Amino acid sequence: MSTDVTIPSGIITQQSADRARVIRDNVWRAAVLVALVLLWALLSTMSDLVASPADSLNALAERFADGSIYRHLNATLQAVVIGFLIAAAVGFPLGYAIGRSKFLGAVFDPLVAGAFAIPRVIFFPILLQIFGVGVGAQSAMAALAAVFPIMVSTTAGVRAINPLLPKLARSLSLSPLQTVTKIYIPAMAPSLMVGIRIGFSIAFINVIIAEFFAARAGLGLLALRAYGMLDLPTMYGIIVLLAAIALAGNLVLWAIERRLGNKL
Amino acid sequence: MSQIFPIDTVGHDSDVVFDNIGMTFGTKTGVTQAVANVSGVIPEGKFVSVIGPSGCGKSTLLDMVGGLLKPTKGTVSINGETVTGPRRDTAMVFQEDSTLHWRTVLDNVAFGLEVKGVPKADRYESARRMIELVGLSGFEDHRPGQLSGGMKQRVAIARALAMEPRVLLMDEPFGALDQQTRQFIGRELLRIWEKTRNRVLFITHDIQEAVYLSDEVWVMSARPSVVKEVVTIDLPRPRPEGTHTLPRFRELEDHLWELVKVEAEKTLGPGARLA
Amino acid sequence: MKVIEKSPTVQERRKAALVPRASLVRWAIIVAIVAVLEFTTRTGMVSQSLMVPPSEILIRLAEIVPTDRFGQDVARTLTTILVSFTIGLVLGVPLGIFLWRVPAAGRILEPFIVTGYAMPTLLFYPVLLAVMGLNAGPIIVIAASMSLIPIALTTMVALNAIKPILHKLANSVSASPRQYYLKVLFPAATPLIFPGVKLGFIYAVIGTVAMEFILASQGVGFRAGFYYRELNTADMWAYIAVVIVLSVLVNGVLTWLEKRIRRDML
Numbered sequence: 001m002s003t004d005v006t007i008p009s010g011i012i013t014q015q016s017a018d019r020a021r022v023i024r025d026n027v028w029r030a031a032v033l034v035a036l037v038l039l040w041a042l043l044s045t046m047s048d049l050v051a052s053p054a055d056s057l058n059a060l061a062e063r064f065a066d067g068s069i070y071r072h073l074n075a076t077l078q079a080v081v082i083g084f085l086i087a088a089a090v091g092f093p094l095g096y097a098i099g100r101s102k103f104l105g106a107v108f109d110p111l112v113a114g115a116f117a118i119p120r121v122i123f124f125p126i127l128l129q130i131f132g133v134g135v136g137a138q139s140a141m142a143a144l145a146a147v148f149p150i151m152v153s154t155t156a157g158v159r160a161i162n163p164l165l166p167k168l169a170r171s172l173s174l175s176p177l178q179t180v181t182k183i184y185i186p187a188m189a190p191s192l193m194v195g196i197r198i199g200f201s202i203a204f205i206n207v208i209i210a211e212f213f214a215a216r217a218g219l220g221l222l223a224l225r226a227y228g229m230l231d232l233p234t235m236y237g238i239i240v241l242l243a244a245i246a247l248a249g250n251l252v253l254w255a256i257e258r259r260l261g262n263k264l
Numbered sequence: 265m266s267q268i269f270p271i272d273t274v275g276h277d278s279d280v281v282f283d284n285i286g287m288t289f290g291t292k293t294g295v296t297q298a299v300a301n302v303s304g305v306i307p308e309g310k311f312v313s314v315i316g317p318s319g320c321g322k323s324t325l326l327d328m329v330g331g332l333l334k335p336t337k338g339t340v341s342i343n344g345e346t347v348t349g350p351r352r353d354t355a356m357v358f359q360e361d362s363t364l365h366w367r368t369v370l371d372n373v374a375f376g377l378e379v380k381g382v383p384k385a386d387r388y389e390s391a392r393r394m395i396e397l398v399g400l401s402g403f404e405d406h407r408p409g410q411l412s413g414g415m416k417q418r419v420a421i422a423r424a425l426a427m428e429p430r431v432l433l434m435d436e437p438f439g440a441l442d443q444q445t446r447q448f449i450g451r452e453l454l455r456i457w458e459k460t461r462n463r464v465l466f467i468t469h470d471i472q473e474a475v476y477l478s479d480e481v482w483v484m485s486a487r488p489s490v491v492k493e494v495v496t497i498d499l500p501r502p503r504p505e506g507t508h509t510l511p512r513f514r515e516l517e518d519h520l521w522e523l524v525k526v527e528a529e530k531t532l533g534p535g536a537r538l539a
Numbered sequence: 540m541k542v543i544e545k546s547p548t549v550q551e552r553r554k555a556a557l558v559p560r561a562s563l564v565r566w567a568i569i570v571a572i573v574a575v576l577e578f579t580t581r582t583g584m585v586s587q588s589l590m591v592p593p594s595e596i597l598i599r600l601a602e603i604v605p606t607d608r609f610g611q612d613v614a615r616t617l618t619t620i621l622v623s624f625t626i627g628l629v630l631g632v633p634l635g636i637f638l639w640r641v642p643a644a645g646r647i648l649e650p651f652i653v654t655g656y657a658m659p660t661l662l663f664y665p666v667l668l669a670v671m672g673l674n675a676g677p678i679i680v681i682a683a684s685m686s687l688i689p690i691a692l693t694t695m696v697a698l699n700a701i702k703p704i705l706h707k708l709a710n711s712v713s714a715s716p717r718q719y720y721l722k723v724l725f726p727a728a729t730p731l732i733f734p735g736v737k738l739g740f741i742y743a744v745i746g747t748v749a750m751e752f753i754l755a756s757q758g759v760g761f762r763a764g765f766y767y768r769e770l771n772t773a774d775m776w777a778y779i780a781v782v783i784v785l786s787v788l789v790n791g792v793l794t795w796l797e798k799r800i801r802r803d804m805l
Contacts, residue, residue, distance in 0.1 A: 025646055025647050028647040029647050029650060029651075030645075032647065032651065035544070047670075049666050049669045049670065050666070051604075066753075085638075103560075103561060106558060106560075106561030106562075107561045107562075107564045107565045107568070108565070110565065110794075111565060111568070111569075113790055113794065114786070114787040114790050115789075116790075117741045117744065117745075117746075117786040117789060117790035118782065118783050118787070118788065119744065119745040119746075119747075119748035119749050119752070119760065119782060119786065120745075121745075121749045121752055121753075122748060122752060122760065122763050122779050122782050124748075124752075125763070125764065125767035126590070129588065129589050130589065143770060149625070169593050175564070193796070197653075198656070202656030203719060204657055204659070205657065205659045207657070208659035208661070208662070209659060209661060209749055209753060212751050212753050212754075213752070213764065220662075221657070223662055227665040235662075238662070239662050239663075242658065242662065243654060243658055246654045246657035246658050247650065247654040248652060249657065250650070250653045250657060252655075254650075328712050331711075332707065332710055332711060349713070349714070350710055350711055350712070352713065354711075354714070355711070356708075356711040357709065358706075358708070360702065360704040361704075362702075362704045362705065362707075362708045364723065364726065364727070365727075366726045366727070366729075366730075367726075375712070375722075378722070379709075379712045379713070379714045379715075379718050379722070381711075382710070425714070498649055
């Protein structure tokens with residue numbers, strides 16, 4: 001009832017109200033973060049198995065200072081990026097094709113859903129035999145893990161497109177390329193971004209899992225080694241670093257998503 | 265041909281009485297007065313329609329009788345009691361599809377009674393009666409997903425009627441239906457109403473529908489709204505097919521059209537044209 | 540008055556014709572893949588240390604399946620999955636309801652939830668191991684935390700998607716809050732929540748098998764990793780096959796359930 005009251009001055013107040021809300025939310029988020037760190041500190045005083053936040057951050061800083069972490073950081077990030085790019089290069093076109101064609105959808109939907117449900121990490125030994133222990137196997141693992149979520153969200157995105165849009169494209173006699181670039185991709189942008197975000201997350205997790213199983217370098221391997229040597233501060237330091245990478249990656253993708261969302 | 269405002273606000277005890285009600289909404293930008301001052305009576309056994317430009321607070325008026333909104337000024341009373349919340353003796357039908365898609369038609373119609381705590385056998389019995397009344401016999405075990413839009417609205421009407429309300433509140437119940445279905449189900453509603461004779465408060469923006477169905481049509485002004493005029497529809501009942509073609513029907517329709525047009529132009533700005 | 544049911548549209552009929560043909564093609568693809576694997580492994584185009592012929596996998600399976608150890612492994616894995624999923628469901632739905640009732644909490648916690656989603660939770664395994672011991676406990680905690688997030692998020696989205704008119708309807712018939720939740724809100728949200736529940740179950744499967752694979756001493760996931768280290772390719776593949784069949788079965792059952800639950804939502 002109050003929604004149909006939009007006068008120009010109202011829009012301005014609305015904007016400043018939104019900005020105030022964003023600031024308030026961020027203050028709250030900072031508070032939650034502080035609370036989590038305090039909880040961690042509290043747990044560390046209660047248990048020998050939990051290193052204190054200060055010790056952990058120090059241990060992490062040391063690893064950065066002596067440069068020993070870069071090899072591992074590089075290996076992990078490389079595997080995530082390469083794996084994700086392969087997954088995207090395969091997943092988007094296939095997901096698109098399955099979404100566009102009713103027949104392909106009927107054929108492949110159950111296959112993709114079935115493959116999605118399989119714990120892909122079970123194939124890691126085979127990847128190890130093909131690629132040998134190293135970044136290659138980790139990248140392949142990430143690609144294998146991320147490709148199905150990317151396909152699924154792309155397919156869902158194509159199917160959710162307003163059926164009038166393809167009609168519009170035909171009525172304007174757009175070329176197939178124009179139809180894809182001017183109609184489909186912009187209309188699908190939100191679900192493409194969801195696919196990218198999930199794909200990134202899953203690639204990241206699977207690289208770390210794979211590094212736990214067998215690797216020459218990588219943050220997962222480093223954490224496992226630290227644990228093996230009962231160097232708990234380093235292990236927790238790496239967990240913090242991984243959380244920071246996960247957060248940073250998601251924030252960047254989120255910012256892109258917002259920008260796209262505002263434009264559309 | 266019509267009674268000019270102010271009208272007699274002293275009703276009988278059993279009537280629905282609007283006593284100088286007003287409604288003001290607080291919004292982000294300040295305060296909006298949706299309803300300025302409305303007084304009126306829905307007498308026993310009467311079918312009253314409310315028409316007016318969009319956004320004039322027709323639905324607000326209805327929600328206040330249903331107890332979903334409290335007027336910021338004045339009172340609505342039914343049977344001499346002030347309405348303070350949803351009452352057992354009012355029932356509502358909405359414009360949107362409000363059927364519960366996981367329930368069968370029978371269980372949908374029985375829903376209101378179920379919530380009231382009526383025992384199963386009793387509520388099914390009245391639900392079946394109402395289903396027959398609205399012409400859905402044989403569809404008791406269907407689910408809303410298998411029904412057309414018009415049939416779903418009939419389910420909603422049956423659900424409301426099953427509660428045996430003193431006042432039936434209908435908020436553009438046929439607004440989402442196509443023109444043919446709309447006319448058909450309008451005739452059906454009238455047929456049903458001739459049997460039940462509840463009080464009906466019917467919101468619509470279709471003037472022809474209002475004339476065809478009602479005993480009285482209240483024309484509301486643009487915001488902040490008042491009842492600008494109450495037009496008594498003195499067409500004889502029952503109203504068979506062809507009522508639309510009576511000269512008197514046309515007269516009433518034209519008169520209402522003039523009244524609404526003036527108000528709509530106020531809302532839409534000068535020079536606004538109505539389709 | 541007679542109301543005639545709408546006959547199925549042309550499109551629906553065409554779709555009905557599409558399905559058997561599509562499943563024929565799908566099975567053809569699966570058979571072709573198996574045939575290619577059989578051929579390439581038999582002829583030595585693919586080394587037998589990488590993969591054994593599917594027929595041999597079947598023979599190995601026939602030997603493995605009747606053993607006690609297989610029964611124990613499967614029982615262990617299934618119990619872990621079920622317990623993890625149950626915990627995910629029992630915690631995830633109320634969390635989703637909370638995020639829906641308090642939208643500000645949803646907004647504020649979103650970055651944390653999303654980060655948690657991308658966190659390799661298995662890193663906490665050593666700690667959990669020390670606290671809970673070498674049993675199913677640590678795996679359950681990790682798999683449950685993976686299962687919980689999609690359930691909570693979908694519950695929130697589903698509740699947000701419920702038509703406001705249903706709230707109005709419940710109000711207009713003076714339904715009590717309890718009646719509103721039990722008779723309107725939950726039944727309306729269930730079909731929308733179910734995809735999240737399905738995902739939660741799949742994540743419980745993935746989490747359980749992945750954790751077993753890397754860290755456990757029992758379970759079908761563990762066996763696959765174990766035979767890799769033993770360089771026993773045939774048995775490794777037999778257990779991979781078990782995992783694939785298990786996951787596909789689980790997915791099939793959930794898809795069937797989903798169709799049933801969403802059926803009346805046309």
